[in-house]
Amino acid sequence: MRNCALYSSTFDLDQVVDILKSIYPKDKITVNDTKTKIQVISGGWFSKKIKGFNIMTSKTSPEEFEAMVNGMGGFFSQIQAENELVQQKLLIKISTLNMVIGIETEEDISDAFFAELLRIIEPLDGLMFWGGGQLLDPKGRLLMDTDGHSEVADYTVTAHTSYLHAEDALTESGAKRKQRSEEMLAARGVTRMPPMPGRLGDEAASSIRSLQEAAKRAVALCIVSLKGECVCSGESPEDTRQLVHRVIGQYGAAAFFSPEEKKFIDNDLAEEAEAMQYSWCYEGFWVMLWALGQVEEIGDPTSVCDVPLAVSRLQQYENFEALVEGSRLRSTTEILDAADLIYRYDWLCVDARIHGQPAPYGLDGGVVYERHRALNWLIGYMGQDWDDVRTDT
Numbered sequence: 001m002r003n004c005a006l007y008s009s010t011f012d013l014d015q016v017v018d019i020l021k022s023i024y025p026k027d028k029i030t031v032n033d034t035k036t037k038i039q040v041i042s043g044g045w046f047s048k049k050i051k052g053f054n055i056m057t058s059k060t061s062p063e064e065f066e067a068m069v070n071g072m073g074g075f076f077s078q079i080q081a082e083n084e085l086v087q088q089k090l091l092i093k094i095s096t097l098n099m100v101i102g103i104e105t106e107e108d109i110s111d112a113f114f115a116e117l118l119r120i121i122e123p124l125d126g127l128m129f130w131g132g133g134q135l136l137d138p139k140g141r142l143l144m145d146t147d148g149h150s151e152v153a154d155y156t157v158t159a160h161t162s163y164l165h166a167e168d169a170l171t172e173s174g175a176k177r178k179q180r181s182e183e184m185l186a187a188r189g190v191t192r193m194p195p196m197p198g199r200l201g202d203e204a205a206s207s208i209r210s211l212q213e214a215a216k217r218a219v220a221l222c223i224v225s226l227k228g229e230c231v232c233s234g235e236s237p238e239d240t241r242q243l244v245h246r247v248i249g250q251y252g253a254a255a256f257f258s259p260e261e262k263k264f265i266d267n268d269l270a271e272e273a274e275a276m277q278y279s280w281c282y283e284g285f286w287v288m289l290w291a292l293g294q295v296e297e298i299g300d301p302t303s304v305c306d307v308p309l310a311v312s313r314l315q316q317y318e319n320f321e322a323l324v325e326g327s328r329l330r331s332t333t334e335i336l337d338a339a340d341l342i343y344r345y346d347w348l349c350v351d352a353r354i355h356g357q358p359a360p361y362g363l364d365g366g367v368v369y370e371r372h373r374a375l376n377w378l379i380g381y382m383g384q385d386w387d388d389v390r391t392d393t
Contacts, residue, residue: 003130004128006100006101006120006124006126007100009093009096009098009099010124011057013035014035015123016038016053016055016099016124020040020053020120023119026042027040027041028040036057036060038052040053051113053101054101055099055100055102056068056102066391069097069390069392071350073392074350076135077091081144082148082150086153087148089154089155090143090144090155094127096382099124103117118136125138127143133146137155174199174201174202176198178198178340179198181337181344182344184341185341190348193344200339200340200343200379202333204336205336207380207381208335211292211327214291214327214378215288215320215323217288217377219256220256220258221281221285222282223248223256223265224261224264224265224281225278226244227240227244227264228264228277228278228279228280230275231270237268248265250319251323252320258386260387280366281370283366284371284373284377285305286371287375288378289314291335291378292323292327292328294314294326301363301368301371302364303364335379336379338375342368342371342375346372348360349369373389377389
């Protein structure tokens with residue numbers, strides 16, 4: 001059978017079950033507890049046929065799903081496309097994906113089953129990966145294949161309601177910002193970039209976080225980084241807890257943490273591997289300090305930030321109110337420029353990783369990822385909360 005997978009920006013598993021029930025009203029449908037494995041069983045004892053639908057979403061398997069989306073976007077971004085506009089819009093669509101449905105069947109996919117698969121992705125407003133590398137729309141039209149061919153002159157990007165601003169990103173201001181970023185990259189020696197979209201137009205300014213929000217996130221990131229550092233350096237759980245809670249009390253930060261961060265803060269027996277991940281949050285803290293005007297330059301993501309300097313910038317304020325009073329949120333242009341540039345830096349790192357190579361141009365992949373995540377949160381990318389922020393490339 002041909003390889004086949006269905007993609008959608010929704011992560012509503014109940015909707016998938018309902019769609020299958022409407023398409024196969026006379027067949028037996030089995031669904032596992034997590035609704036990630038669905039089987040449609042037709043026929044009798046001697047002619048039973050099973051169609052399997054194995055589902056992964058950005059919520060059920062976040063790390064694996066993000067790696068898949070980044071790899072898919074990196075692959076299609078490198079193709080020399082006949083229609084660059086369609087390619088740019090397709091890359092935006094890929095960046096909004098939240099679900100993949102793998103198809104299992106004992107036989108080749110018949111024309112009838114192919115038509116049923118199109119009926120599945122139509123209400124999901126999805127894509128079909130077909131054959132050896134064709135992406136099809138819900139009408140079965142070729143959007144792009146591995147040779148860059150397309151059967152459509154244009155493509156309208158639509159997505160889950162939390163992603164609807166993505167289509168608006170293809171604007172004149174977004175194209176100009178993209179051009180500025182690519183000129184900066186060229187000045188740093190970057191000679192090869194794919195036709196990535198200029199998706200951060202000035203219109204995105206409306207979703208940038210407020211000064212208060214950025215200040216709260218800065219404090220939270222500093223504290224979780226501090227705990228991560230204490231655990232990794234072998235400090236006792238009691239000493240770590242006392243220090244962390246003293247800083248939380250000083251800045252009134254008990255409500256500043258995301259759900260995952262709060263679990264880490266409350267866990268006195270955190271594993272070193274988890275603590276190491278949180279110690280990387282100093283990079284996000286650095287981004288927030290830059291956004292708040294507490295450090296002059298964000299700097300190239302070629303090495304870790306100056307942690308002692310970053311911590312001293314917070315320590316100069318006695319409480320949260322003083323931090324807010326002593327900060328100024330950078331202009332929307334500066335913030336969007338930084339977010340667009342890190343998006344392109346991250347593509348370079350992801351592309352290198354896909355090909356088993358080290359990050360190019362002296363980039364530190366870990367630093368790039370953490371700063372990309374922080375900047376995406378800062379610009380309100382996809383309206384996602386901190387624990388759910390994606391770093392699509």
